Amino acid sequence: MSLDIGTPPMLSKHLLGIEGTTREQLESILELTDRFAEIGKRPIPKVPALRGRTVASVFFEDSTRTRLSFEAAARRLSADTLTFSAGSSSLSKGESLRDTVEVISSYGADVLIVRHNMAGTAKRVSEWTDASVVNAGDGCHEHPTQALLDCYTLKQQRGSLEGMSIGIVGDIRHSRVARSNILAFSSLGAKVTLIAPQTLLPSSIEKWPVDVSNVLDDVISDLDACYLLRMQSERHRKGLVPSLREYAKDFGLNARRCEMLSKDALILHPGPTNQGVEITAEVSTDSRSIILDQVTNGVSLRMAVLFMLLGQYETSQQDEV
Amino acid sequence: MGLVLKGGKILDRKGERSLDVSIGSDGKILDTGKKLEGDIEVDCSGCVITSGLVDLHVHLREPGDEEAETIETGARSGAMGGFTALVAMPNTEPATDCLAVVEQIKTLGKKSSCEIIPSAAMTVGRKGKEMVQMGELVDNGIGIFTDDGTGVQDPQLMRRLMEYSTGLESRLGRPVVLAQHCEVHELAEGGHMHEGEWSSFLGIPGQPSEAEELMVLRDIALSKMTGARIHFQHLSTLGSVQMVREAKAAGLPVTAEATTHHFTLTDSACSCYDPVFKVHPPLRTESDVRAVKEGLADGTIDAIATDHAPHSQHSKEMSFDQAPPGMLGLETALSLSLEHSGLDLPEVLGLLSWQPAKIAGVDDRHGMTVERNNSANLCVIDLDEKWTVSGKEMLSRSSNTPYEGWNLRGRVRHTINNGRLVVFDGESIK
Incomplete structure (x- = not known):
């Protein structure tokens, strides 16, 4: 069976963020994801599209889930995988980030999947390597594949994001998921509302394409989708909220708020969830929750991204994929 | 002849x-x-032909980080930029907080292409806990004290430093200058650029203007209380410039400097994520740049300084949070001031030569008229x-x-x- 992919849509050499992509590019990635989702359902979910190519995970910050998702995507495309993981602080003194990147590139990687706890690091890495770079999360900046898989999951449920009202709830200030999703959701025609205590909102965001609310109860009934962000426990130690208990009370999705949520609304979370903080146990199993779909779709979406960056048209034509 | x-x-x-x-x-x-x-x-x-330039704010890195700069190379760089006197900041390793390190810097400076004027730390190890041996340092010609790189956080200690310094005036023959890097640690902590539209957009944690302004406000109040001679280093915000303007109008003994980068660059430069644009205080907004230029033009700001801060290439090839703050300035300051300050030549030379010479207490040999x-x-x-x-x-x-x-x-x-x-x-x- 042939996967009729045609010419891979133009994506620049790297995927560093949603910033800088066009609506057409986002839509073509989501379309391509459909084809790869089909492969995931086969008895042997593997195609030779990236045979002989090497995908290196370069993780300066721990993230088992994202790394596994990318590596599963790479293996399903028959790429070889390399893993480099080190806490960013454990880079030996005297070795610069650039040195590290040059060494990893010299192992022959075609694409580097980069995760770092500081904004802009994936972009810097892309300046020091000939390989393609995918940003798998850079500090509080962007996490484009998460946003794309979220868009894909919403589109799967609703056909389109056009006109949807999506609320993003929680620690927007420190969230790369929020930044990427604000850009992606609005690019695809959705209306975005940020819902958080003032301390968890970034400063000076008057020009962002969003509405802002400090009270979830005021806006929850208007939402077509409620996107809950993970609440890091250290935030309350840093004095951003009085306690996780108060946060859960005011911004957590509990049974009472679920009642207020429209019966067609969707519940999303990038995982892993803090049950009892941003979401209660009974809500994560609510029929409106599409949290597990997000995880499943992550692999297909990342296959599409890797294929777009590395897969050459000629190869895909010759190979029975 | x-x-x-x-x-x-x-x-x-x-x-x-x-x-x-x-x-x-x-x-x-x-x-x-x-x-x-x-x-x-x-x-x-x-x-x-004019008097040599005087830089109130230079990091020469020796002793401690000779990989980044030495007194010899820093002075050659300074001379290339037209400087004949450089005030060396005390954030060396060990810190310039005692006579031994001061003497080492003076000795190395004697062989260099500029006159090197050591400043000394205000507190032991620049840790903000105990006063340095100020009297002994003053008796050996030190006239500028600063913990540059950090401000003295404890207001009680700052008050005592100010009071103590006023008593040393007769021993120095002029007022002792306390130069402050204004930055309230708790507000600035974890911030790597100016907090505003750009930091929010880029996802780089920011530090707000208020981190600088609160300390400017405090030190103006303490200067009024103690009569101490305060010099504000690298003013970067509209609010700071305004407060210093008012303090001067009220007759307080304060002076201020601004760096070339704070009137030529804005926080938008950080959008490439290259830490070459990371500096403390951070690059600010257009309106701050305008305010700094107005401060230079109306005399609120007395001197253009460079805050020349050399860092090795590999230390800057790090993520934005891990790279050290600071940028070079000695070889570009004059040209940038001529072209981008909006001031005419005599005003620029005043800000780069005779005015800083007076603050540094070297106006008997620098920034003088070109006469017999x-x-x-x-x-x-x-x-x-x-x-x-x-x-x-x-x-x-x-x-x-x-x-x-x-x-x-x-x-x-x-x-x-x-x-x-x-x-x-x-x-x-x-």
Whole structure:
């Protein structure tokens, strides 16, 4: 069976963020994801599209889930995988980030999947390597594949994001998921509302394409989708909220708020969830929750991204994929 | 007969005149006049001859980080930029907080192409806990104290430092200057750029203007209380400039400096995520840049300083949070000031030469008029020379200039340090 992919849509050499992509590019990635989702359902979910190519995970910050998702995507495309993981602080003194990147590139990687706890690091890495770079999360900046898989999951449920009202709830200030999703959701025609205590909102965001609310109860009934962000426990130690208990009370999705949520609304979370903080146990199993779909779709979406960056048209034509 | 600067136009506080300058072997100006002759005649035609520039804020990194800069290379870089005196910041390793380190810096400085004026830390190890041996340091000629790189956080300790310093005035022969890097630690902590639209967009944790302004406010209040002579380092925000303007109007003994980068660059420069644009205080917004320029124009800000902060290339090839803050400044300050401050030449020279010379207490030998018997600390500027900034070509041991590739106009042709030609025709002389 042939996967009729045609010419891979133009994506620049790297995927560093949603910033800088066009609506057409986002839509073509989501379309391509459909084809790869089909492969995931086969008895042997593997195609030779990236045979002989090497995908290196370069993780300066721990993230088992994202790394596994990318590596599963790479293996399903028959790429070889390399893993480099080190806490960013454990880079030996005297070795610069650039040195590290040059060494990893010299192992022959075609694409580097980069995760770092500081904004802009994936972009810097892309300046020091000939390989393609995918940003798998850079500090509080962007996490484009998460946003794309979220868009894909919403589109799967609703056909389109056009006109949807999506609320993003929680620690927007420190969230790369929020930044990427604000850009992606609005690019695809959705209306975005940020819902958080003032301390968890970034400063000076008057020009962002969003509405802002400090009270979830005021806006929850208007939402077509409620996107809950993970609440890091250290935030309350840093004095951003009085306690996780108060946060859960005011911004957590509990049974009472679920009642207020429209019966067609969707519940999303990038995982892993803090049950009892941003979401209660009974809500994560609510029929409106599409949290597990997000995880499943992550692999297909990342296959599409890797294929777009590395897969050459000629190869895909010759190979029975 | 010694050196003669021929064919140039003198420009100093007294104005302009087309005269040659002859320099004696004692490091003093022998004479000024028409058609002077000497053994070495230096062509200055088409150029301005003025007093050497004085930088109140330089990191020379020695002792401690000689990989990034040494006193010798820093001074050569300074001379190339037209400077004849550099105030060395005390964030060395070990910190310049005692006489031993001060003496080491002075000794190394004697062989260099600029006069090196050590400042000393205000607190032991720059840790903000205990006063340094201020009296002993003052008795050995130290007139500027600063914990630069950090501000003294404890208001009670700052008050005591101010009070104590006023009692040392008679021993120094002039007021002791306490220079403050204004930054409230708790507000700035974890911030790597200015907090505002750009930091929110880029996802780089920011530090707000208020982190600087609260300490400016505190120190103005304490200066009023104690009468201490406070110098505000690298003012970067609209609010800070406004507060210093009001403090001066109220007659308080405060002075201030601004760096070249704070009136030529904004926080938008960080959008490339290159830590060459990371600096403390951070690059601010357009309105802050405008306020700094207004402060320079109306005398609120007394001096242009560089905060020359060399860092090795590998230390800057790190993520934005891990790279150290700071950028080079000595070789670009004059050209940038000429072109981007909005000020005319005499105003720029005032801010770069005679005004900082007075703050540093070296106006008996730097920033003087170009006249007989005055010290021959001079620079000769070709106002028309066009050049392109290149970090690699700089004389600093480091190359972390944020102005790479900028086309600038106006450059130092010759520099004379204490009667000695240290830069000739744009080339450093060892």
